[in-house]
Amino acid sequence: MPKIANHTSSLAIKSYIAVFSARFRTLLQYRAAAFAGFGTQFFWGLIRVMIFEAFYRSTTAPQPMTADEVITYIWLGQAFLVLIPYQGADPDIRAMVRSGNVVYELVRPTNLYFFWYSRAIAQRTAPGVFRALPMFIMAGLFFNMQMPPNIPTACAWLVSMLFAVLISAAITNLLNISLLWTISGEGLGLLLSSLTWLFSGIIIPLLFFPDWAQATLNILPFRYILDIPFRFYLGHIPPEEIWYHLPFQITYLIALITAGHLILTLGIRRLVAQGG
Amino acid sequence: MTNALRLYMHYLGQSIRSQMQYRASFIMLSFGQLLITGIEFLAIASLFARFKHIQGWTLPEVAFLYGLINISFAFADAASRGFDMFGTMVKSGDFDRLLLRPRSTALQLAGYELTLRRIGRLIQGLIVFSWASYTLDIAWSVPKIYLVFIAIFGGACLFIGLMIIQATIAFWTTESLELMNTMTYGGVETAQYPLPIYRIWFRKFFTYIIPLACVNYLPSLAILERGDPMGLPVILQWVAPLICIIFLIVALQIWKIGVRHYRSTGS
Amino acid sequence: MPHIIVENLVKTFQIAQRQPGVWGALRGVLHRNYRQITALDGISFTIESGELIGYIGPNGAGKSTTVKVLSGILVPDTGRCEILGRVPWKERISHVAHIGVVFGQRTQLWWDLPVIESFDLLRDIYRVDHHQYAQTRDEMIAILDLESLLDIPVRQLSLGQRMRCDLAAALIHRPSILFLDEPTIGLDIVSKLAVRDFIKRLNQERDVTVILTTHDLDDIEALCTRVMVIGQGQILSDGPLENLRARVTTERRLIVDLEGTEDITDPDASVVLRDGHRVHLTFDPDRVATADLIARITAQHPVRDLFVENTPIEEIISRLYAENR
Numbered sequence: 060m061p062k063i064a065n066h067t068s069s070l071a072i073k074s075y076i077a078v079f080s081a082r083f084r085t086l087l088q089y090r091a092a093a094f095a096g097f098g099t100q101f102f103w104g105l106i107r108v109m110i111f112e113a114f115y116r117s118t119t120a121p122q123p124m125t126a127d128e129v130i131t132y133i134w135l136g137q138a139f140l141v142l143i144p145y146q147g148a149d150p151d152i153r154a155m156v157r158s159g160n161v162v163y164e165l166v167r168p169t170n171l172y173f174f175w176y177s178r179a180i181a182q183r184t185a186p187g188v189f190r191a192l193p194m195f196i197m198a199g200l201f202f203n204m205q206m207p208p209n210i211p212t213a214c215a216w217l218v219s220m221l222f223a224v225l226i227s228a229a230i231t232n233l234l235n236i237s238l239l240w241t242i243s244g245e246g247l248g249l250l251l252s253s254l255t256w257l258f259s260g261i262i263i264p265l266l267f268f269p270d271w272a273q274a275t276l277n278i279l280p281f282r283y284i285l286d287i288p289f290r291f292y293l294g295h296i297p298p299e300e301i302w303y304h305l306p307f308q309i310t311y312l313i314a315l316i317t318a319g320h321l322i323l324t325l326g327i328r329r330l331v332a333q334g335g
Numbered sequence: 336m337t338n339a340l341r342l343y344m345h346y347l348g349q350s351i352r353s354q355m356q357y358r359a360s361f362i363m364l365s366f367g368q369l370l371i372t373g374i375e376f377l378a379i380a381s382l383f384a385r386f387k388h389i390q391g392w393t394l395p396e397v398a399f400l401y402g403l404i405n406i407s408f409a410f411a412d413a414a415s416r417g418f419d420m421f422g423t424m425v426k427s428g429d430f431d432r433l434l435l436r437p438r439s440t441a442l443q444l445a446g447y448e449l450t451l452r453r454i455g456r457l458i459q460g461l462i463v464f465s466w467a468s469y470t471l472d473i474a475w476s477v478p479k480i481y482l483v484f485i486a487i488f489g490g491a492c493l494f495i496g497l498m499i500i501q502a503t504i505a506f507w508t509t510e511s512l513e514l515m516n517t518m519t520y521g522g523v524e525t526a527q528y529p530l531p532i533y534r535i536w537f538r539k540f541f542t543y544i545i546p547l548a549c550v551n552y553l554p555s556l557a558i559l560e561r562g563d564p565m566g567l568p569v570i571l572q573w574v575a576p577l578i579c580i581i582f583l584i585v586a587l588q589i590w591k592i593g594v595r596h597y598r599s600t601g602s
Numbered sequence: 603m604p605h606i607i608v609e610n611l612v613k614t615f616q617i618a619q620r621q622p623g624v625w626g627a628l629r630g631v632l633h634r635n636y637r638q639i640t641a642l643d644g645i646s647f648t649i650e651s652g653e654l655i656g657y658i659g660p661n662g663a664g665k666s667t668t669v670k671v672l673s674g675i676l677v678p679d680t681g682r683c684e685i686l687g688r689v690p691w692k693e694r695i696s697h698v699a700h701i702g703v704v705f706g707q708r709t710q711l712w713w714d715l716p717v718i719e720s721f722d723l724l725r726d727i728y729r730v731d732h733h734q735y736a737q738t739r740d741e742m743i744a745i746l747d748l749e750s751l752l753d754i755p756v757r758q759l760s761l762g763q764r765m766r767c768d769l770a771a772a773l774i775h776r777p778s779i780l781f782l783d784e785p786t787i788g789l790d791i792v793s794k795l796a797v798r799d800f801i802k803r804l805n806q807e808r809d810v811t812v813i814l815t816t817h818d819l820d821d822i823e824a825l826c827t828r829v830m831v832i833g834q835g836q837i838l839s840d841g842p843l844e845n846l847r848a849r850v851t852t853e854r855r856l857i858v859d860l861e862g863t864e865d866i867t868d869p870d871a872s873v874v875l876r877d878g879h880r881v882h883l884t885f886d887p888d889r890v891a892t893a894d895l896i897a898r899i900t901a902q903h904p905v906r907d908l909f910v911e912n913t914p915i916e917e918i919i920s921r922l923y924a925e926n927r
Binding site: 095098102103105106109110113115116117118120122242245246249250253257262263268269272 | 359360363364367370371374375378381382384385386387388389390391514516517521524525528532533534537
């Protein structure tokens with residue numbers, strides 16, 4: 060018996076990987092969009108870098124981060140902007156909900172949550188392929204973006220980045236699920252993507268928010284998408300502290316996935332009750 | 336001209352009615368935008384709490400620039416939805432329909448929609464602007480008040496002009512040029528701070544090629560009675576909005592070239 | 603003086619050849635290869651006031667390019683075109699004020715607005731005076747039976763309902779020429795007949811010149827006095843439907859329902875199709891009189907029923923294309 064269970068679960072995982080890679084490859088095809096996206100984000104990075112340079116020229120008071128650290132932080136934010144689900148839910152799922160075809164998703168022999176989650180991971184990674192690398196090259200060569208100072212730092216960064224992707228995809232999947240409630244879902248989805256935008260570190264590094272806000276920012280999951288990984292990258296957080304942050308990232312990930320599961324179950328129940 | 340204006344008003348009236356059918360969505364999106372732009376401003380304020388000033392400009396002064404640019408852009412963004420949608424209209428062939436009507440295509444696109452949910456950004460801009468004006472203790476006079484209004488109008492013209500140029504490009508390339516957003520949204524981001532803080536080449540680009548300096552920076556110097564480290568003639572501070580209006584007129588001419596191209600190639 | 607004069611219209615398009623892959627896209631920015639396509643290769647015709655013309659041809663033959671040039675959207679390379687004394691592409695605005703265009707696949711109505719509001723907007727767009735507008739609108743509402751649809755947002759209409767509203771919308775400014783592009787596509791039978799009936803009345807009672815492009819040859823048979831066929835950018839045939847038939851083939855069809863399932867052999871007719879008891883024969887009425895042929899067959903075979911048909915128009919058209927390939 061356990062052998063069969065094992066077999067089916069490995070089959071299921073295979074099918075999720077297939078979903079992920081199909082979606083990943085489809086998204087890779089939008090090269091013109093990636094090219095334009097890179098240009099746009101590069102420009103934004105430039106504006107922000109210049110603003111911070113001007114701020115640092117205007118003061119001698121000590122700041123939570125050095126000017127060089129902030130500049131690299133900003134470029135990292137532009138390179139990995141794709142981790143912020145600011146454009147909302149998966150457009151294909153949106154179309155399916157609109158047309159009512161979403162009921163056919165229920166007949167699949169796979170877990171719908173992980174089916175959509177696989178797509179969400181692709182959505183949060185594929186568009187970044189053609190953006191992150193050129194950003195590192197351009198900003199690194201011409202605009203003072205630094206590499207991680209040493210190997211342990213780089214490793215800590217990579218580990219926390221991996222979980223950043225998973226957390227961001229779990230939030231994206233919540234946006235997908237919220238589509239099942241037309242009006243209230245749209246509002247909550249909007250709220251969620253706005254919160255992610257505001258409190259992940261893309262506008263300003265979180266440490267620059269007022270001190271009284273720090274306690275709140277620290278208990279929100281959003282800082283684990285950009286802010287914490289980036290500070291690992293900079294060596295601003297020592298690499299050994301990954302053992303402190305990793306449990307938090309994993310806990311948030313499990314919490315977000317569990318919440319998504321529960322809400323999806325409710326959504327499906329509602330969908331079935333309405334008869335599609 | 337008056338007939339065109341009447342038609343435009345008719346278009347807007349209908350556009351508002353259409354959007355009112357989705358009232359819940361409208362309220363939510365406006366509120367969402369108000370919230371986001373609001374917190375974004377708080378982020379700027381917290382930078383000032385740590386750095387005190389940016390090259391001699393304090394928070395209320397920057398807030399003055401910020402308010403002006405966001406009010407202008409909110410109007411432009413609401414009014415130019417038709418041009419924003421234009422790439423998909425060309426692709427789907429819906430643009431042909433506009434050519435089949437005895438009116439200018441620019442007027443028909445302008446009347447496509449007045450996007451009401453931009454009111455979120457407008458309200459936020461007005462709040463920030465009012466707070467800045469109140470805190471700064473400005474010596475208001477009739478010319479200054481006049482300058483504020485014309486600067487907002489000019490700013491809207493400049494941004495609409497940019498969006499028209501962006502739409503015109505769609506006549507040549509079917510890929511919608513997201514890159515042009517850097518000029519509109521990026522322009523707003525840029526002009527929230529005084530131009531002299533930027534590098535020289537960047538500053539020159541947004542003064543001489545795209546006259547973004549004319550939207551809020553130059554008029555604000557006149558209203559706040561500040562010197563200009565860029566050393567542009569003082570008279571420019573008062574006529575800057577006119578330059579923005581000229582920019583829109585030029586954009587409309589470029590648009591006509593685009594339409595002519597479309598009609599000879601059929602894209 | 604004809605309504606529409608077209609002489610030697612030529613229109614070619616440049617199609618950019620895309621190269622595959624990232625490198626191709628990058629190279630495409632610097633240098634592009636173009637391929638030329640001749641959509642209209644010297645087209646000439648005249649149309650008199652009050653004609654109802656079918657304009658047919660396969661996809662890509664130049665049909666929609668012709669309509670685009672005639673309606674002022676596209677500028678041709680060379681050639682002359684005058685409609686109501688105007689050159690469409692030179693005086694677009696005054697030209698389009700006198701024509702109406704309906705696309706079967708697309709609506710010109712505003713998606714989220716009630717139908718009547720769309721009409722009101724069109725009144726202002728076309729600068730129709732209020733009195734004339736009220737009169738035209740009410741007539742259209744009566745003829746097309748739109749009363750119950752007026753307050754419904756367009757997005758909620760069925761395809762047939764929407765087409766009726768679109769027809770009314772295209773006529774708000776009382777155009778003297780109407781272009782209809784696939785007006786019956788996707789419609790159910792009842793709506794189809796209603797649309798056909800309306801087009802016919804419009805043409806007969808109001809003397810509106812109608813140019814109808816369609817793939818539905820039943821539309822042509824039911825409505826058109828004259829048919830123009832276009833293929834590869836050239837007019838292949840222009841004239842009454844009967845002339846077209848006569849030009850391509852004089853053949854008729856005799857369809858016989860036999861009692862049994864035996865073969866029919868006759869020196870003047872040949873079997874083209876056999877379906878159980880039913881046999882389709884073709885014959886040339888110049889070689890054998892129809893009555894003689896029927897007499898011979900009924901004498902040789904027990905026959906349940908028989909009837910004579912013209913060659914179906916689909917077949918005529920496809921033969922015409924085959925000849926010109």
